[in-house]
Amino acid sequence: MSDRVALVVDRIKCDGHGVCADLVPEMIELDDWGYPIIRSDAIPPSVLPHARRAVSGCPTLALRLQALASRR
Amino acid sequence: MSIALLAGPPGAQGMEGFAAHRHRLGDLPEAHALIDSVERTNLRGKGGAGFPVATKWRSVASQRGGTPVVLANGGEGEPLSRKDRMLMEQRPHLVIDGAILAAGAVGADEIVLYVGADHAGALQAMHRAMNERPASERARLRLLSAPVRYVSGEETAAVHFVNAGIALPTSIPPRPYERGIDGRPTLVQNVETLAHVALIARFGDEWFRSLGTGNASGTTLVTVGGAVPQTVLIEIPQGIALADAVNAAGGITSNSDAVLLGGYFGGWVESATAWGLPLDGDALRQQGYSLGCGVVAVLPSGRCGVVETARILAYLAHESARQCGPCTFGLRAISAAAGRVAGLASTPGDLEHIQRWAGVLAGRGACRHPDGAAGLLASALRVFAGEFSLHEYQRRCSVASAVAAAS
Secondary structure, three states: OOOOOEEOOOOOOOOOOOOOHHOOOEEEEEOOOOOEEOOOOOOOOHHHHHHHHHHHHHOOOOHHHHHHHOOO | OOOOOOOOOHHHHHOOOOOOHHHHHHHOOOOOHHHHHHHHHOEEOOOOOOOOOHHHHHHHHHOOOOOOOOEEEOOOOOOOOOHHHHHHHHHHHHHHHHHHHHHHHOOOOOOEEEEEEHHHHHHHHHHHHHHHHHHHHHEHHHHHHHHOOOOHHHHHHHHHHHHHHHOOOOOOOOOOOOOOOOHEEEEEEHOOOOOOHHHHHHHHHHHHHOOOOOOOEEEEEEEEEEOOOOOOOOEEOOOOHHHHHHHHHOOOOOOOEEEEHHHHEEEEEEEEHOOOOOOOHHHHHHOOOOOOOOOOEEHEEEEEEEHHHHHHHHHHHHOOOOOOOHHHHHHHHHHHHHHHHHHHOOOOOOOHHHHOOOOOOOOOOOHHHHHHHHHHHHHHHOOOOOHHHHHHHHHOOOOHHHHHOOO
C-alpha cells in the first residue's frame, strides 16, 4: 500500500490562515487560536483531491502530504 | 550509596584536573565495540527524553551525509535541575572523555561542547579542562556558550545555534542525526550521558549494570529540591525508591502532598504514591511517569499546588520560542487562565478551558515544548483536582486559608 498518505504541517511555517480546514474539514479542524489540528491517519481516497488542493492553497506552503509507513 | 560519576574528590573541591583524573581512572581506553557495550547497559539519554543511547549512535554512524559531529549538550535550561552544570564543574574530564569516545564510535572528527552561558562555573571548568587535554584532542574540541533560554538545550535549537547563531528549534525532519551541524549527521548527547559512557568504556557494561537496583542499570544524577534542607545534587543507584533519594538529600522539612517528578516537563505525583516510586526511567515510563532530567521537587506544606503550577506555566509560556502558533497562543492562554484561577480571580469557564486545552497541545509544535507544558498541566489537574475546583468555584485556597488560620 504505497498510496496511503497523511497531511502534515510545518508548525513553524504555519501562520494559522485556516484555508486548509475549509478545504478538508474531514481531516482538519482549527483550535481556539485558528491553528490546524490534523488527523494523523491516512486520507480516504475520496478526500485526497481536496487534500491536494489544501496543500497547494496553503498561503505559507506549510502543508504537505506524507507517505505513511504501511502497517500490517 | 554507591556512586560512580561523583566518585573521587568531594565536589566542594571544585574541578578535578586532568592529572588527577588520569591518575584516578587511567588513560582513555581504546574502546572496541563500544556501541554494543553501551547497548548492553540499556543506557538512555539523560537530557529528559530518555532515548536509548546505542540506538541513537547507530543511527548517526549509519548516515551517509558526511563525517559526523558530536555535540555534548550542557545547555541545561531546566530551572529545577543542577546536575549538568555541577557535573561539568566537578568532572569536566569525564564529559570530554565521553564525547571523545562517542566521536570514535560514530566516526565523528569534531566535538562541540555546548554549555549554558549562565553556568559560569561549568563554562570555566570546561574551558580549563579543554586546555589541559593533549593538542591532538584539543584540535577537535570547540567550546560554545549557549544562550540563557529554556529551549536552548533542545537538540535542534543547539544545532541551529552552532550553524547560525540562533538557539531556536527548527522543524523536523531533518533531525540532527540526519542533518545537523554543517549539514552533517550530528550526535547531540547530554553531558551526563557522555560521562557515564566514559566509565562504561573503562569498567565495562556488567560493572555499570551492577550499580543499579533490581532490574535497573547504572547510576543517575538527581537534583532534589523543595521541602528538603537545601537543593542538592546526588548520584543514586537507578531503581531506588524516591523516598530514599529524598532521605539522602536530608529528608523532608515539612509535610508534603505532592512531588514534582522530572522537572517542568515532568509531572506532579501525590506524595503517598511518589515516595514508593522507583527512580528508574524505564520503570517510571511503564507506570506513566517520567524521570525527565532527574528532578525531584517536594512541594512544601504551605505552598499551593495550583499556584505553583500556574507559576511554572507562566514561565513556560514566557520561554516559548514563539515560532509555532499552538505554543505561542496556547501556552499564553493557558498561563493567563491558570493565573486567574490560582489568584482566586477566575472568569467563568477558565477551568473548563484549561482542562480542554491541556488535551490539544501535544505534538503540535516543532519541538516538544507545548507537549511538556500540557503534560505538566494534565498532571496538576489530576493531582490538585479538588484544589482547582475550590479556586475556580469557591474562590478559596485551602493552603492560604490554613496559613491565615495558623497565624
